[in-house]
Amino acid sequence: MYSPKRRRAIIAATIGNLLEWYDFFAYGVLAITMAKLFFPARNEVTSLLLALATYGGGVAMRPVGAVVLGLYADRVGRKASLCLAMYLMGLGTALIAFAPTYESIGVAAPLLILFGRLLQGFSGAGELGSATALLVEIAPPNRRGVYASFNAASQQIGFVLAAIVVMTVNLAMTPAQIESWGWRLPFMLGLAIVPIGIYIRSQVQEPDLFLTKQQEQKSGLAGAAIRTRRPLLLAVGILSLYVVAGNIVFVYMPTFAVRKLGLPSSGALLATIVATCVMIVCTLVAATISDRVGRKPLLLFASATYALITYPAYMVVTASPSVQMLMLVQSTLAVLNAIYIGPLMSTLAELFATALRATAVALAYGLTVMVGALSPALATWLIDFTGDTRAPAFAVVATSLLSSFALVQFRDRYREPLA
Numbered sequence: 181m182y183s184p185k186r187r188r189a190i191i192a193a194t195i196g197n198l199l200e201w202y203d204f205f206a207y208g209v210l211a212i213t214m215a216k217l218f219f220p221a222r223n224e225v226t227s228l229l230l231a232l233a234t235y236g237g238g239v240a241m242r243p244v245g246a247v248v249l250g251l252y253a254d255r256v257g258r259k260a261s262l263c264l265a266m267y268l269m270g271l272g273t274a275l276i277a278f279a280p281t282y283e284s285i286g287v288a289a290p291l292l293i294l295f296g297r298l299l300q301g302f303s304g305a306g307e308l309g310s311a312t313a314l315l316v317e318i319a320p321p322n323r324r325g326v327y328a329s330f331n332a333a334s335q336q337i338g339f340v341l342a343a344i345v346v347m348t349v350n351l352a353m354t355p356a357q358i359e360s361w362g363w364r365l366p367f368m369l370g371l372a373i374v375p376i377g378i379y380i381r382s383q384v385q386e387p388d389l390f391l392t393k394q395q396e397q398k399s400g401l402a403g404a405a406i407r408t409r410r411p412l413l414l415a416v417g418i419l420s421l422y423v424v425a426g427n428i429v430f431v432y433m434p435t436f437a438v439r440k441l442g443l444p445s446s447g448a449l450l451a452t453i454v455a456t457c458v459m460i461v462c463t464l465v466a467a468t469i470s471d472r473v474g475r476k477p478l479l480l481f482a483s484a485t486y487a488l489i490t491y492p493a494y495m496v497v498t499a500s501p502s503v504q505m506l507m508l509v510q511s512t513l514a515v516l517n518a519i520y521i522g523p524l525m526s527t528l529a530e531l532f533a534t535a536l537r538a539t540a541v542a543l544a545y546g547l548t549v550m551v552g553a554l555s556p557a558l559a560t561w562l563i564d565f566t567g568d569t570r571a572p573a574f575a576v577v578a579t580s581l582l583s584s585f586a587l588v589q590f591r592d593r594y595r596e597p598l599a
Contacts, residue, residue, distance in 0.1 A: 194334035201338030242546030249306020250539030270374035272299030309542025317387035329467030415544035417586025423552025455510035466522025
């Protein structure tokens with residue numbers, strides 16, 4: 181089932197996504213510390229909002245990175261694009277890991293963090309499109325869901341690694357040590373993955389489907405672009421729930437648990453680790469099921485259920501705040517998230533022809549994440565504005581309705597050959 185060529189391709193495709201989400205999640209859960217060191221303000225909420233807005237600031241470059249790296253992948257090759265994305269991601273991570281604080285160099289410090297996030301955003305958008313294209317193109321026709329889900333699972337593994345590393349730092353160091361230098365360790369560890377990823381990607385082979393279609397791509401690009409407009413809108417709609425729910429329920433939740441529920445940082449991270457491990461397993465199961473029954477039934481079920489249970493879930497965790505309750509609520513939402521994510525990547529890839537698959541998937545993702553990655557900042561603002569600690573649920577419910585509408589318009593292509 182997994183030949184040596186396919187195993188190498190799977191590892192090459194997923195290692196960059198793992199690093200991207202490791203870095204993003206590390207920044208997200210360290211947001212309170214980053215706010216103090218790089219975005220000092222008189223008001224604590226304002227300071228945190230600035231830090232979270234910078235977390236989302238990398239999304240400004242995602243559409244640009246999607247087009248540049250996506251077109252590079254569709255014209256030159258998946259391998260070339262993935263290697264370039266890894267170099268750029270490493271540079272962005274290095275800037276954050278070694279940036280002097282505001283106290284040392286003043287306003288240049290947050291600008292360095294922002295530039296590092298912009299580089300990560302640029303590379304991350306192209307990363308997803310190229311990796312997803314590579315995975316579905318090397319997969320057997322009846323296993324595209326499972327192969328593409330490795331991409332989603334690698335993101336979740338990045339979450340787990342970041343949470344474990346940050347939790348270890350929190351347990352092993354005093355708050356003063358963390359603010360002095362300990363916060364840099366998670367980013368330095370992420371940076372160590374970069375040379376490994378570059379080497380693995382340099383050894384991968386292009387998919388046979390891509391090589392077969394390459395000449396056709398050069399002559400039919402304009403027509404493919406015209407046919408891509410409606411699928412692109414559908415992809416953005418379908419992705420909306422994925423990016424908003426993922427950021428609010430997992431990236432923002434540790435910060436929410438510490439600031440609004442009064443839970444210890446290590447406990448909040450432990451709950452996220454357990455929930456994400458549940459999600460990793462369930463994502464692969466959901467993807468396997470989608471190869472048998474189709475993508476649409478699972479996606480519709482998950483999006484509709486999100487609309488029904490998210491606000492009650494926040495009611496439960498705020499009424500009885502404890503690490504155990506947080507773990508239970510997050511794990512329940514993790515199962516639901518997995519049902520949605522499992523078939524999602526293959527769904528996106530099957531919407532588009534090979535001629536523009538990497539570009540279109542990356543662009544849809546980049547456009548959607550422009551809103552989704554700002555959702556932690558939105559959640560913070562909603563709580564402050566409404567005075568309701570359950571307010572983040574409103575954003576998840578709204579996007580679940582949007583995604584459900586897009587899914588109703590979507591035609592499942594899980595049994596059709598890739599174009």
